[in-house]
Amino acid sequence: MSTDPPASPPLEILADIEQAIWEDLACAVQEPRHLWRTPCLLTSHQQAPEGRVVVLRHADTALRTLAFYTDARSPKVGQIRGQPHGMLVFWNPVRSWQLRVRCALSVATTGSAVEQAWEQLRNSRTAGDYLGERAPGEKLACLPLTSESVPLPTASPAPHHLAIISAQVQSLDWLELARTGHRRAAFSSEGAAWLQC
Numbered sequence: 001m002s003t004d005p006p007a008s009p010p011l012e013i014l015a016d017i018e019q020a021i022w023e024d025l026a027c028a029v030q031e032p033r034h035l036w037r038t039p040c041l042l043t044s045h046q047q048a049p050e051g052r053v054v055v056l057r058h059a060d061t062a063l064r065t066l067a068f069y070t071d072a073r074s075p076k077v078g079q080i081r082g083q084p085h086g087m088l089v090f091w092n093p094v095r096s097w098q099l100r101v102r103c104a105l106s107v108a109t110t111g112s113a114v115e116q117a118w119e120q121l122r123n124s125r126t127a128g129d130y131l132g133e134r135a136p137g138e139k140l141a142c143l144p145l146t147s148e149s150v151p152l153p154t155a156s157p158a159p160h161h162l163a164i165i166s167a168q169v170q171s172l173d174w175l176e177l178a179r180t181g182h183r184r185a186a187f188s189s190e191g192a193a194w195l196q197c
C-alpha cells in the first residue's frame with residue numbers, strides 16, 4: 001500500500017492554474033527549499049544559447065515580474081544588455097509541473113532598488129558573493145601565495161557588486177506530467193489557452 005500523501009485533485013480551470021503558478025513563485029521566494037527556488041535562466045549571446053541556475057529573489061504577481069541577484073561584473077550582465085530577452089525554466093517533481101517563462105530582461109547595477117537589496121543582504125551569509133575582488137569567471141593565475149601577493153587588509157569597507165536582474169514576464173508555458181495524460185497550457189496578456197488536455 002502506498003504511504004504517499006493523497007494527491008490533491010488536478011486543477012481544472014485555467015485561471016486557477018495561473019493563480020497557483022504565481023502562488024508557487026511567491027512561495028519560492030520565501031522558502032529556500034522550495035522546488036521552484038532555483039530555476040535555469042537562459043539567454044542568448046552572439047547567436048548561441050547561455051544558461052545558468054539562479055536563485056529566485058522576488059515575484060510580483062500584480063506586475064508579472066520576477067527578479068534575481070547577480071554580480072554586476074558577471075558575463076551575463078553584458079549579455080542581457082546586448083540581447084534583453086530570456087527564458088526561465090522551472091521544474092517541480094512533486095507537482096510534476098514544468099514552467100517555462102518567456103521574459104524581457106533588464107539589469108540594474110545602481111539605484112535605490114540595488115541599495116535597498118544590498119542593505120538586506122550585507123550582513124547575510126551570501127554577502128560575500130557580491131564582494132569578491134575578482135570578477136566572476138575571471139581566469140586565475142594560480143600562482144603560489146607569497147608575502148607580496150597576499151592582499152593587505154583595508155580599513156574601508158569593500159564596495160559591493162550586487163546587481164538585480166529583472167524579468168518582465170511575457171508568457172507562461174505550463175506542463176503537467178501525469179499517467180492519466182499530460183496537460184499543457186499557455187498564459188499571456190492575450191489570454192489563456194489549453195495546448196494539451
Ligand SMILES: Cc1cc2nc3c(=O)[nH]c(=O)nc-3n(C[C@H](O)[C@H](O)[C@H](O)COP(=O)(O)O)c2cc1C
Pocket residue numbers: 038050051052053054055056068069070071074075076077136137
Ligand atoms: C544552486 C545555484 C544557485 C545559483 N544562484 C545564482 C544566483 O542567484 N545568481 C548568480 O548570478 N549566479 C548563481 N549561480 C551561479 C550561476 O549558475 C553561474 O554559474 C554564474 O552566475 C556565472 O554565470 P554567467 O557566466 O552566465 O554570468 C547559482 C548556481 C547554483 C548551482
